[in-house]
Amino acid sequence: MDVFKTHVGEGKALMINEENFYLATRERKPYVVDSGGVKSFYAVCPECDNPIQLIGLLRRQQDSLPHRPYGRHIGHDVPGVAVYDEDAYLSCPFSDPGYWRTDGKRKPSNPTGQALYRIMRDRFDRVEYAWRESSGLLLGIKSLRRALTVWRNDKGWLNYGSTYHNLPQMLFFGLPQETLYGQCVSKDSPLASRLAAADGIFLEPSGFSDSYLRIKTSRFVDVGFVLGARKARVVNDRLTETFLLGVNVEGKPLGSDLVVHTDPVWFSRILNMPDWHENHRLSAMAADVLG
Numbered sequence: 001m002d003v004f005k006t007h008v009g010e011g012k013a014l015m016i017n018e019e020n021f022y023l024a025t026r027e028r029k030p031y032v033v034d035s036g037g038v039k040s041f042y043a044v045c046p047e048c049d050n051p052i053q054l055i056g057l058l059r060r061q062q063d064s065l066p067h068r069p070y071g072r073h074i075g076h077d078v079p080g081v082a083v084y085d086e087d088a089y090l091s092c093p094f095s096d097p098g099y100w101r102t103d104g105k106r107k108p109s110n111p112t113g114q115a116l117y118r119i120m121r122d123r124f125d126r127v128e129y130a131w132r133e134s135s136g137l138l139l140g141i142k143s144l145r146r147a148l149t150v151w152r153n154d155k156g157w158l159n160y161g162s163t164y165h166n167l168p169q170m171l172f173f174g175l176p177q178e179t180l181y182g183q184c185v186s187k188d189s190p191l192a193s194r195l196a197a198a199d200g201i202f203l204e205p206s207g208f209s210d211s212y213l214r215i216k217t218s219r220f221v222d223v224g225f226v227l228g229a230r231k232a233r234v235v236n237d238r239l240t241e242t243f244l245l246g247v248n249v250e251g252k253p254l255g256s257d258l259v260v261h262t263d264p265v266w267f268s269r270i271l272n273m274p275d276w277h278e279n280h281r282l283s284a285m286a287a288d289v290l291g
Protein backbone atom coordinates (compact mmCIF):
# COMPACT_ATOMS: atom_id res chain seq x y z
CA MET A 1 0.00 0.00 0.00
CA ASP A 2 1.07 3.60 -0.51
CA VAL A 3 -0.83 5.08 2.46
CA PHE A 4 -0.65 4.89 6.26
CA LYS A 5 -2.16 6.38 9.39
CA THR A 6 -0.95 6.51 12.97
CA HIS A 7 -4.04 5.49 14.92
CA VAL A 8 -6.75 2.87 14.67
CA GLY A 9 -10.08 4.47 13.77
CA GLU A 10 -10.94 7.66 11.88
CA GLY A 11 -7.38 9.03 11.65
CA LYS A 12 -6.07 10.79 8.60
CA ALA A 13 -4.65 8.64 5.78
CA LEU A 14 -1.33 9.94 4.48
CA MET A 15 0.86 9.03 1.56
CA ILE A 16 3.87 6.98 2.67
CA ASN A 17 7.03 9.05 2.48
CA GLU A 18 9.77 9.98 4.88
CA GLU A 19 8.49 13.49 5.55
CA ASN A 20 4.89 12.47 6.26
CA PHE A 21 6.06 9.67 8.54
CA TYR A 22 8.39 12.01 10.41
CA LEU A 23 5.74 14.71 10.87
CA ALA A 24 3.11 12.21 12.02
CA THR A 25 5.29 10.21 14.44
CA ARG A 26 8.47 12.24 15.09
CA GLU A 27 10.02 8.83 14.45
CA ARG A 28 9.44 7.82 18.05
CA LYS A 29 8.23 4.73 19.80
CA PRO A 30 5.98 2.87 19.28
CA TYR A 31 6.25 3.65 15.55
CA VAL A 32 9.98 3.07 15.39
CA VAL A 33 11.51 0.00 16.96
CA ASP A 34 15.29 -0.23 17.21
CA SER A 35 16.62 -3.73 17.52
CA GLY A 36 20.39 -4.01 17.52
CA GLY A 37 20.86 -0.84 15.48
CA VAL A 38 18.30 -1.86 12.84
CA LYS A 39 15.24 0.34 12.76
CA SER A 40 11.80 -0.94 11.85
CA PHE A 41 8.96 1.44 11.07
CA TYR A 42 5.35 0.68 11.96
CA ALA A 43 1.98 2.29 11.36
CA VAL A 44 -1.68 1.38 10.80
CA CYS A 45 -3.39 0.23 7.59
CA PRO A 46 -5.83 3.05 6.67
CA GLU A 47 -8.38 0.50 5.47
CA CYS A 48 -8.43 -2.44 7.91
CA ASP A 49 -6.81 -0.95 11.06
CA ASN A 50 -4.19 -3.70 11.21
CA PRO A 51 -0.51 -3.04 11.94
CA ILE A 52 1.70 -2.47 8.91
CA GLN A 53 5.44 -2.18 8.42
CA LEU A 54 6.86 0.55 6.20
CA ILE A 55 9.54 -0.65 3.82
CA GLY A 56 12.19 1.49 2.14
CA LEU A 57 11.21 4.56 4.13
CA LEU A 58 14.60 6.15 4.59
CA ARG A 59 16.34 7.34 1.48
CA ARG A 60 19.92 6.16 1.45
CA GLN A 61 22.47 8.20 -0.39
CA GLN A 62 23.98 5.19 -2.08
CA ASP A 63 20.59 4.21 -3.52
CA SER A 64 20.62 4.81 -7.21
CA LEU A 65 17.30 3.13 -7.89
CA PRO A 66 14.11 5.18 -7.90
CA HIS A 67 12.92 5.37 -4.33
CA ARG A 68 9.34 4.49 -3.52
CA PRO A 69 8.55 3.30 -0.01
CA TYR A 70 5.48 1.17 0.66
CA GLY A 71 3.61 -0.46 3.51
CA ARG A 72 2.74 -4.10 4.06
CA HIS A 73 0.57 -5.89 6.57
CA ILE A 74 2.36 -7.83 9.28
CA GLY A 75 0.71 -10.79 10.94
CA HIS A 76 1.24 -9.83 14.58
CA ASP A 77 0.41 -7.11 17.09
CA VAL A 78 2.60 -4.03 17.32
CA PRO A 79 2.23 -2.85 20.92
CA GLY A 80 1.01 0.73 21.11
CA VAL A 81 0.22 0.86 17.37
CA ALA A 82 -2.40 -1.77 16.44
CA VAL A 83 -3.68 -5.22 17.28
CA TYR A 84 -3.59 -7.82 14.52
CA ASP A 85 -7.02 -9.03 13.40
CA GLU A 86 -6.86 -11.79 10.82
CA ASP A 87 -10.49 -11.52 9.75
CA ALA A 88 -10.03 -7.81 9.05
CA TYR A 89 -6.80 -8.53 7.19
CA LEU A 90 -8.50 -11.08 4.93
CA SER A 91 -11.18 -8.49 4.11
CA CYS A 92 -8.78 -5.61 3.47
CA PRO A 93 -8.78 -4.25 -0.09
CA PHE A 94 -4.97 -4.11 0.14
CA SER A 95 -4.70 -7.83 0.94
CA ASP A 96 -7.24 -8.90 -1.63
CA PRO A 97 -8.64 -6.41 -4.12
CA GLY A 98 -11.61 -8.70 -4.69
CA TYR A 99 -12.35 -8.19 -1.03
CA TRP A 100 -16.11 -8.03 -0.75
CA ARG A 101 -17.33 -11.06 1.04
CA THR A 102 -20.76 -12.51 1.21
CA ASP A 103 -19.90 -14.38 4.40
CA GLY A 104 -19.13 -12.89 7.75
CA LYS A 105 -19.62 -9.47 9.24
CA ARG A 106 -17.55 -7.35 11.58
CA LYS A 107 -18.31 -7.95 15.21
CA PRO A 108 -20.13 -5.06 16.89
CA SER A 109 -16.97 -4.50 18.98
CA ASN A 110 -14.76 -4.17 15.88
CA PRO A 111 -12.95 -0.77 16.05
CA THR A 112 -13.24 -0.17 12.28
CA GLY A 113 -17.00 -0.70 12.32
CA GLN A 114 -17.38 1.58 15.33
CA ALA A 115 -15.33 4.32 13.66
CA LEU A 116 -17.36 4.06 10.42
CA TYR A 117 -20.53 4.47 12.47
CA ARG A 118 -19.14 7.56 14.20
CA ILE A 119 -18.12 9.10 10.86
CA MET A 120 -21.64 8.68 9.46
CA ARG A 121 -23.23 10.03 12.64
CA ASP A 122 -20.88 12.91 13.44
CA ARG A 123 -19.57 14.00 10.01
CA PHE A 124 -22.44 13.17 7.72
CA ASP A 125 -22.25 16.55 5.97
CA ARG A 126 -18.69 15.70 4.90
CA VAL A 127 -19.80 12.28 3.67
CA GLU A 128 -22.53 14.01 1.64
CA TYR A 129 -19.99 16.48 0.24
CA ALA A 130 -17.72 13.64 -0.90
CA TRP A 131 -20.68 11.86 -2.49
CA ARG A 132 -21.72 15.03 -4.30
CA GLU A 133 -18.21 15.71 -5.57
CA SER A 134 -17.73 12.13 -6.78
CA SER A 135 -21.13 11.72 -8.45
CA GLY A 136 -22.17 15.26 -9.37
CA LEU A 137 -25.46 14.67 -7.60
CA LEU A 138 -26.79 16.89 -4.82
CA LEU A 139 -29.62 14.91 -3.26
CA GLY A 140 -32.47 16.35 -1.22
CA ILE A 141 -32.56 15.67 2.49
CA LYS A 142 -35.45 13.20 2.12
CA SER A 143 -33.41 10.99 -0.22
CA LEU A 144 -30.39 11.23 2.07
CA ARG A 145 -32.45 10.30 5.11
CA ARG A 146 -33.93 7.35 3.25
CA ALA A 147 -30.46 6.02 2.32
CA LEU A 148 -29.10 6.58 5.82
CA THR A 149 -32.08 4.80 7.37
CA VAL A 150 -31.44 1.75 5.17
CA TRP A 151 -27.74 1.88 6.17
CA ARG A 152 -28.75 1.93 9.84
CA ASN A 153 -31.29 -0.88 9.51
CA ASP A 154 -28.83 -3.06 7.54
CA LYS A 155 -25.98 -2.21 9.95
CA GLY A 156 -23.84 -1.09 7.02
CA TRP A 157 -20.81 -0.40 9.25
CA LEU A 158 -20.49 -4.13 9.99
CA ASN A 159 -20.23 -4.95 6.29
CA TYR A 160 -16.60 -5.75 5.44
CA GLY A 161 -17.11 -4.11 2.05
CA SER A 162 -17.61 -0.71 3.74
CA THR A 163 -14.30 0.90 4.59
CA TYR A 164 -12.88 4.34 5.28
CA HIS A 165 -12.48 5.25 1.61
CA ASN A 166 -15.88 4.26 0.19
CA LEU A 167 -18.43 5.27 2.84
CA PRO A 168 -20.10 7.97 0.67
CA GLN A 169 -20.66 5.54 -2.19
CA MET A 170 -21.61 2.58 0.01
CA LEU A 171 -24.50 4.66 1.33
CA PHE A 172 -26.21 4.28 -2.06
CA PHE A 173 -24.68 1.05 -3.34
CA GLY A 174 -27.28 -1.54 -4.23
CA LEU A 175 -30.28 0.57 -3.17
CA PRO A 176 -33.49 0.48 -5.22
CA GLN A 177 -33.76 3.20 -7.85
CA GLU A 178 -33.98 6.68 -6.31
CA THR A 179 -35.84 9.41 -8.16
CA LEU A 180 -33.90 12.21 -9.82
CA TYR A 181 -36.92 14.46 -10.24
CA GLY A 182 -36.37 17.69 -8.29
CA GLN A 183 -32.81 16.73 -7.27
CA CYS A 184 -29.86 18.90 -8.21
CA VAL A 185 -26.88 18.15 -10.38
CA SER A 186 -23.51 19.85 -10.64
CA LYS A 187 -23.60 22.06 -13.73
CA ASP A 188 -20.25 20.87 -15.08
CA SER A 189 -20.64 17.15 -14.35
CA PRO A 190 -20.93 14.41 -16.98
CA LEU A 191 -24.27 13.58 -15.37
CA ALA A 192 -25.61 17.06 -16.18
CA SER A 193 -24.67 16.77 -19.86
CA ARG A 194 -26.22 13.33 -20.00
CA LEU A 195 -29.51 14.55 -18.53
CA ALA A 196 -29.58 17.76 -20.58
CA ALA A 197 -29.42 15.74 -23.80
CA ALA A 198 -32.28 13.43 -22.83
CA ASP A 199 -35.77 13.69 -24.23
CA GLY A 200 -38.34 14.98 -21.76
CA ILE A 201 -35.81 16.09 -19.13
CA PHE A 202 -34.61 19.62 -18.59
CA LEU A 203 -32.37 21.41 -16.14
CA GLU A 204 -33.39 24.69 -14.56
CA PRO A 205 -31.66 27.06 -12.10
CA SER A 206 -31.45 25.49 -8.67
CA GLY A 207 -32.43 28.68 -6.89
CA PHE A 208 -29.58 28.51 -4.37
CA SER A 209 -26.33 28.15 -6.31
CA ASP A 210 -24.98 28.89 -9.77
CA SER A 211 -23.04 25.62 -9.63
CA TYR A 212 -26.13 23.42 -9.49
CA LEU A 213 -29.13 22.86 -11.72
CA ARG A 214 -32.43 21.28 -10.78
CA ILE A 215 -33.71 18.26 -12.68
CA LYS A 216 -37.24 18.62 -14.03
CA THR A 217 -39.30 16.76 -16.58
CA SER A 218 -41.61 18.27 -19.17
CA ARG A 219 -44.37 15.79 -18.48
CA PHE A 220 -44.50 12.85 -16.12
CA VAL A 221 -41.29 11.10 -16.98
CA ASP A 222 -39.91 8.56 -14.54
CA VAL A 223 -36.19 9.30 -14.10
CA GLY A 224 -33.97 7.79 -11.42
CA PHE A 225 -30.52 6.49 -10.62
CA VAL A 226 -28.92 3.34 -9.22
CA LEU A 227 -25.36 2.74 -8.03
CA GLY A 228 -23.74 -0.64 -8.55
CA ALA A 229 -20.84 -2.60 -10.04
CA ARG A 230 -18.10 -1.97 -7.52
CA LYS A 231 -14.61 -2.65 -8.77
CA ALA A 232 -11.48 -2.43 -6.63
CA ARG A 233 -7.92 -2.76 -7.84
CA VAL A 234 -4.48 -2.26 -6.36
CA VAL A 235 -1.92 -1.16 -8.95
CA ASN A 236 1.59 -0.20 -7.83
CA ASP A 237 0.43 -0.20 -4.18
CA ARG A 238 -2.36 2.28 -4.99
CA LEU A 239 -5.96 1.38 -4.29
CA THR A 240 -8.62 2.52 -6.70
CA GLU A 241 -12.25 1.61 -6.35
CA THR A 242 -14.99 2.63 -8.72
CA PHE A 243 -18.74 2.29 -8.88
CA LEU A 244 -21.09 2.66 -11.83
CA LEU A 245 -23.94 5.14 -11.70
CA GLY A 246 -26.79 4.25 -14.00
CA VAL A 247 -29.56 6.65 -15.01
CA ASN A 248 -32.88 5.16 -16.02
CA VAL A 249 -35.63 6.96 -17.92
CA GLU A 250 -38.96 5.13 -17.99
CA GLY A 251 -37.09 2.04 -16.81
CA LYS A 252 -34.56 2.13 -19.66
CA PRO A 253 -30.85 3.02 -19.28
CA LEU A 254 -29.96 6.50 -20.48
CA GLY A 255 -26.68 5.81 -22.27
CA SER A 256 -23.82 3.93 -20.69
CA ASP A 257 -23.23 4.11 -16.93
CA LEU A 258 -21.07 6.87 -15.47
CA VAL A 259 -17.99 5.99 -13.43
CA VAL A 260 -17.87 7.22 -9.82
CA HIS A 261 -14.35 7.27 -8.36
CA THR A 262 -13.18 6.96 -4.76
CA ASP A 263 -9.93 8.33 -3.33
CA PRO A 264 -8.74 7.26 0.14
CA VAL A 265 -6.41 10.22 0.75
CA TRP A 266 -8.82 12.84 -0.61
CA PHE A 267 -11.81 11.59 1.42
CA SER A 268 -9.69 11.27 4.55
CA ARG A 269 -8.63 14.90 4.10
CA ILE A 270 -12.28 16.00 3.79
CA LEU A 271 -13.13 14.13 7.00
CA ASN A 272 -10.28 15.75 8.91
CA MET A 273 -10.38 19.28 7.50
CA PRO A 274 -10.15 21.68 10.46
CA ASP A 275 -11.84 24.74 8.87
CA TRP A 276 -15.00 23.03 7.73
CA HIS A 277 -18.31 24.88 7.50
CA GLU A 278 -20.70 22.43 9.02
CA ASN A 279 -24.07 21.91 7.38
CA HIS A 280 -26.16 21.86 10.56
CA ARG A 281 -29.29 20.68 8.81
CA LEU A 282 -27.56 17.51 7.56
CA SER A 283 -25.77 16.98 10.88
CA ALA A 284 -29.05 17.18 12.77
CA MET A 285 -30.67 14.69 10.38
CA ALA A 286 -27.83 12.20 10.78
CA ALA A 287 -27.87 12.58 14.57
CA ASP A 288 -31.61 11.94 14.49
CA VAL A 289 -31.28 8.77 12.38
CA LEU A 290 -28.14 7.34 14.02
CA GLY A 291 -28.19 9.12 17.40
Ligand SMILES: [Zn+2]
Binding pocket: 045, 046, 047, 048, 049, 050, 073, 089, 092, 093, 094, 095
Ligand atom coordinates in the same frame (compact mmCIF):
# COMPACT_ATOMS: atom_id res chain seq x y z
ZN1 LIG B 1 -5.33 -3.50 5.58
